[in-house]
Amino acid sequence: DAGVIQSPRHEVTEMGQEVTLRCKPISGHDYLFWYRQTMMRGLELLIYFNNNVPIDDSGMPEDRFSAKMPNASFSTLKIQPSEPRDSAVYFCASSLGKIAGGSTDTQYFGPGTRLTVL
C-alpha cells in the first residue's frame, strides 16, 4: 500500500488567499484525522471523520478552517482566508477502526504539508 498521501508537500501563499490541503487515506480505513503541528503548540488534532462523516471538529481553530470528506478516498482541509499564524505542518492520518486496545486503531500518518503564509 502507498500509505497516506498528502498534497501538496509544500505550500507558500500570501495572507488572505485560500489554501486547500488534500489527503488520500489508506484504502479500507474508516477513520481519517487532520492534525496541525507548530513549535508553540505541538501536534494538535483538528478534526476527524468516520465513514466520511465529521465526528469531532472541536479542534478546528475558527470558521476560517473547514474540512470535507466527499468520499472514502479523499479529504480536504481548507483555510479561507489564510493568515500568517496558520503557518504550520498539517498532517493527515487514517486508521482502520477505533476499538480500544486493538491494532485497528493504529493511526498511519502521511508525510505532511508544510504551509507558509506570508
Place this chain on the structure above:
Amino acid sequence: DAKTTQPNSMESNEEEPVHLPCNHSTISGTDYIHWYRQLPSQGPEYVIHGLTSNVNNRMASLAIAEDRKSSTLILHRATLRDAAVYYCILRQNYGGSQGNLIFGKGTKLSVKP
C-alpha cells in the same frame, strides 16, 4: 485526560539499549499506553502499545510498572535511524472505543555513532 511526563531529551550510543521513561500517575484502569515516534521531517509512526502486561514487537519492548503509573519504552539496540521524538500517550477507553491521540512534547532521542 490523564497526562504523561517524559524527559525533554535523551542521548544514546549506537548499538546500545535505550530506556525511555514515561510517568502517568493519574492513569485510569482502562487507559491504554501508546507510544508513537516522529522521525525528522516525517509524520508520527506507531511504535507499540499495552494495557497491563509487558509487550514486545519487532520495533521495541514496552515495560509497564505493576501499578501502571509508569512505563518504559525499550529499544534494544539503538541505530542512527532511531533518532526521533518519542511520544508516550494515554488513550482513554470509552466503552470499547478508543479516545483521541493527544500528543505531548515527547522525548527527543539523539543517537551518537
